[in-house]
Amino acid sequence: MKKILGVVACACACAMFAAGVIAGTPSSPAQRQIQPLWDAMQRAAKVYDTERFMAPFLHETDLVFAFNGDVIHGWDALHAQQLQWWHSGKTDVVYTPLGKTEFMPLGADVVVTTQALSSRRTAPDGKISKGTFVVTYVWRKLPQGWRIVYGHESWSR
Numbered sequence: 001m002k003k004i005l006g007v008v009a010c011a012c013a014c015a016m017f018a019a020g021v022i023a024g025t026p027s028s029p030a031q032r033q034i035q036p037l038w039d040a041m042q043r044a045a046k047v048y049d050t051e052r053f054m055a056p057f058l059h060e061t062d063l064v065f066a067f068n069g070d071v072i073h074g075w076d077a078l079h080a081q082q083l084q085w086w087h088s089g090k091t092d093v094v095y096t097p098l099g100k101t102e103f104m105p106l107g108a109d110v111v112v113t114t115q116a117l118s119s120r121r122t123a124p125d126g127k128i129s130k131g132t133f134v135v136t137y138v139w140r141k142l143p144q145g146w147r148i149v150y151g152h153e154s155w156s157r
Contacts, residue, residue: 030111031103034139034146038101038113048089050082058140058147065151093121098132109141132156 027035037056044052054075057063061074072078086093098116105111114136123129138150 028103028105028111030105030108030139030141030146033141034103034111034113035101037146042095042097045095048086048091048093050079050086050089054079054082056139056146056148057151058142058149063149065153067153068155091121093119095119111139111146113137113139 041053041056044050044055057075057078059075061076063073063075063078065072065078067081072081085091096118098118102114103111104113114134116132116134118130118132120128120130133153133155136152137148139146140149
């Protein structure tokens with residue numbers, strides 16, 4: 001856990017000083033490896049497949065995910081929450097990327113990605129709900145491959 005928190009602290013500090021690194025710049029080897037994982041996550045999100053969507057997340061208790069002021073610890077807890085967010089695959093939410101995914105390599109084995117998206121869904125009262133949000137992930141190269149070890153999602157309605 002201390003290693004992950006150290007990575008997150010480093011990611012935040014580096015983000016403040018290196019904000020110019022975006023997807024439009026020449027891709028790094030890490031970006032070329034992470035991009036297919038990100039693309040697979042987006043395909044899974046379109047069909048609300050929680051298992052496929054969460055495949056790149058660290059499947060351990062050290063995973064941390066912050067969402068609008070709440071902090072979720074561990075893969076099992078985040079998995080249960082994702083099932084709730086997508087109503088066990090019965091949601092009608094549609095996600096649309098707003099711009100390109102930003103990739104910020106922090107070293108050979110750590111990359112931060114940031115993506116702005118919009119969403120549209122039917123709320124429980126039957127009205128259409130629209131919103132925008134930003135997702136930031138800290139990816140770490142582990143023996144089993146690239147994994148998301150920390151995530152943050154914030155919404156603006």
